[in-house]
Amino acid sequence: FYASALPIDGARAIWPQLFVFIATGYVFKVVAALVDTVPFVLLAPRMARYLRLPPPTQSPSVPGAAAVESGVG
16 A cells, blocks of 8 residues: 555555455454464363363362461461
8 A cells, every 4th residue: 555565456446455455354363363262272171181280160279388488387
């Protein structure tokens, strides 16, 4: 457009072409977010089991040494 960075056809109106570039940018963002998020959502429970993390509903327990250092035990 201004810096000749976009492939604009001079024979056609500029605004519809710019709207297409903007829309394809948003479509790319949605597709990239889905491709990035779906594996994370599907594999996060497996990774939590592998790392032996407590379930999200369980409150975290304070290790003995940390409890003594903080004056709890």
